[in-house]
Amino acid sequence: MASSDLDQLIEMGFDQERAQLAVSKGGGIQGALEWLEVNQDKSLEEIKAAAAEQESEEGPALQPGEVPRSLVCNECGKKFRSQAQAEFHASKSEHVDFAESTEEIAPLTEEQKKQKLEDLREKLAAKRAVQGEQEKADKKRNEVWNLLLLKLFIVFSNIILRKSKGRAPRNPRTSRRNSIRNNG
DSSP: OHHHHHHHHHHTTOOHHHHHHHHHHHSSHHHHHHHHHHTTTSOHHHHHHHHHHHHHHHOOOOOTTOOOOEEEETTTOOEESSHHHHHHHHHHHOOOOEEEESOOOOOOOHHHHHHHHHHHHHHHHHHHHHHHHHHHHHHHHHHHHHHHHHHHHHHHHHHHHHHHHHTOOOOHHHHHHHHHHHHO
C-alpha cells in the first residue's frame, strides 16, 4: 500500500525523495499529504537533517524481526518494562509521546529493590505526616465552627425565649381565678 501511496504522490507532482519521506513519516496518503503541507517551506536538506537528529535522539528504529523489549517516553526519556507502566506514567504526567525500544531494562538487584522499597516507605511516611497535619488543622477548624454555631444557637434560643415570654397568651380562666383570690 505504501508503494501505491508513493506512486500517487509522484503522480500529483511531488519530488520522489520528498514523497518517500512523506509516506514514511505520514503513515498513509492522508498523513503524507499533511506532512508535505507542514514541511512545504523546508528544504530537503533541512528535513533530512532534522530526521537524522531525531533518530539519534530516539535511537534507531526497530528493524524487521526485532522485538520491542521496552517503551520509552520521548518527552522525558523514562523507560518502562510494560505497557501498563507507560500508561500509568502517561496518566500521571500527561505525556503522550512513547516509542518502542529494543533495549531491555535490566531487572533490579536485591540492593536496588531494598533501596527502592526504602524510598517508597520514606515517601509514604512523609505523605502520612502531611495528611496528619492537614487532619489536625481540619479538626481544629471544625471545632471552631462548631463552637461558633453553638453560640449562635444559644443566642437565638435566648432571643426566641424572651419574645415568647413577653407575648405569652393568658388563659382567661386562670386569670379570673387569680384576680378573685387576690381581691376577695
